[in-house]
Amino acid sequence: MISVPNNQILAIGSSNTTAAAWIDRNVVAYYPETLISGIAVGDEVFTTVPSSAPMLLPAIQSLYNGLVASNLHTQIKISTPNAASIILDPFPPSQAFFNQSLTQFVLPLLQFLSKTGSPLMMNFYPYYVYMQNKGVVPLDNALFKPLTPSKEMVDPNTLLHYTSVLDAMVDAAYFSMKNLNITDVVVLVSESGWPSKGDSKEPYATIDNANTYNSNLIKHVLDRSGTPLHPETTSSVYIYELFNEDLRSPPISEAHWGLFYGNTTAVYLLHVSNSGTFLANDTTNQTYCIAMDGVDSKTLQAALDWACGPGRANCTEIQPGDDCYYPNNVKNHASYAFDSYYQKEGRAAGSCDFKGVATITTTDPSHGNCLFPGSKKLSSNKTREVMNTTTPHSSNAAGDRLQFIALTLRRRSNIPIISGLLVKELVSFFVVALSSLLFFDIMTPC
Numbered sequence: 001m002i003s004v005p006n007n008q009i010l011a012i013g014s015s016n017t018t019a020a021a022w023i024d025r026n027v028v029a030y031y032p033e034t035l036i037s038g039i040a041v042g043d044e045v046f047t048t049v050p051s052s053a054p055m056l057l058p059a060i061q062s063l064y065n066g067l068v069a070s071n072l073h074t075q076i077k078i079s080t081p082n083a084a085s086i087i088l089d090p091f092p093p094s095q096a097f098f099n100q101s102l103t104q105f106v107l108p109l110l111q112f113l114s115k116t117g118s119p120l121m122m123n124f125y126p127y128y129v130y131m132q133n134k135g136v137v138p139l140d141n142a143l144f145k146p147l148t149p150s151k152e153m154v155d156p157n158t159l160l161h162y163t164s165v166l167d168a169m170v171d172a173a174y175f176s177m178k179n180l181n182i183t184d185v186v187v188l189v190s191e192s193g194w195p196s197k198g199d200s201k202e203p204y205a206t207i208d209n210a211n212t213y214n215s216n217l218i219k220h221v222l223d224r225s226g227t228p229l230h231p232e233t234t235s236s237v238y239i240y241e242l243f244n245e246d247l248r249s250p251p252i253s254e255a256h257w258g259l260f261y262g263n264t265t266a267v268y269l270l271h272v273s274n275s276g277t278f279l280a281n282d283t284t285n286q287t288y289c290i291a292m293d294g295v296d297s298k299t300l301q302a303a304l305d306w307a308c309g310p311g312r313a314n315c316t317e318i319q320p321g322d323d324c325y326y327p328n329n330v331k332n333h334a335s336y337a338f339d340s341y342y343q344k345e346g347r348a349a350g351s352c353d354f355k356g357v358a359t360i361t362t363t364d365p366s367h368g369n370c371l372f373p374g375s376k377k378l379s380s381n382k383t384r385e386v387m388n389t390t391t392p393h394s395s396n397a398a399g400d401r402l403q404f405i406a407l408t409l410r411r412r413s414n415i416p417i418i419s420g421l422l423v424k425e426l427v428s429f430f431v432v433a434l435s436s437l438l439f440f441d442i443m444t445p446c
Contacts, residue, residue: 023066
């Protein structure tokens, strides 16, 4: 998906010629070699730049006409991402409605989307819903975690049971459209995610919660289970966001929504059961499990004792006289033991936790003559790879539901960066294409 920056809406909405030139320059010049699935016109225009609201639909229509002229209107859909705040009274979903002060803009937009078969794009963040409703919305409900029936949200008007905040938000959009007699427009979640770090007022912005939310979000999309109101329809979702934006203004969480740091190493590794380890082997060459910073020695020692005892990690290298004994402190020894257990368990989800005192890293913790278990495994794998370089690989091994298409990112002038890029190396990238359209998004204007 490519985006039209908010500051270009007035010019494009005022001139069909400008719109056609934008399509020629940013779409026609690259399609189909570049896989463009949609155009996002502006971002949260109704709430962030309301002065541009009257020109938003004219801009969308002019760009659509440009797609029609190039015969691309059936392959590439066009819409505009909206803030969740344009929907009022979203809980329970059946009571939701669009802000009536925006109806003069929202209704014509929905009618256009209905006519052209385009989606309603909504930016939905269960994180903010939870933070604003602590004590009312259970954290597990925001994170897609399994709930007991007593904790499920029940819409008293429809008796529909909601096990996730995101599903409730999506259905609130459907009910809001229904109130305007629009029933054939699909909701597309153009942004959703969870921050991995926050300040003292944001205690739930953690790596564990971010990993849990985004991993479970991917599972939810792959399950194709839809929502309670529309189980037959699974919304496409763009995860916000690919990279941390370290120059963002406070609060701290604003700079920590990414799956990757700016140096392209993973912040955390997403795990999707029944689909293998998702991203783990495709974003890093190797991962390790080490002790977290700031954990007291007593807690670390207990975790170390478990790893070397009941956990059956190989701890011989951290004994006196062996290569990994120094530095002789509990953190170093715990890191080695944690990595031994983590590698022994095949880097399975949950195998690098140790009651919250361990973390996954893509930086090799080996030092001097001390080679961590993950490094030994990597060296062994490299040897096997050299031996197997003549073995052909089937292009159909991933099956019909998931395809990995290797691309090379080429920066070209005057075009927004294409969404859907997963970092492999500085030059080689991967686009993940799912039959249910799961995307990873960088909404970066040119």
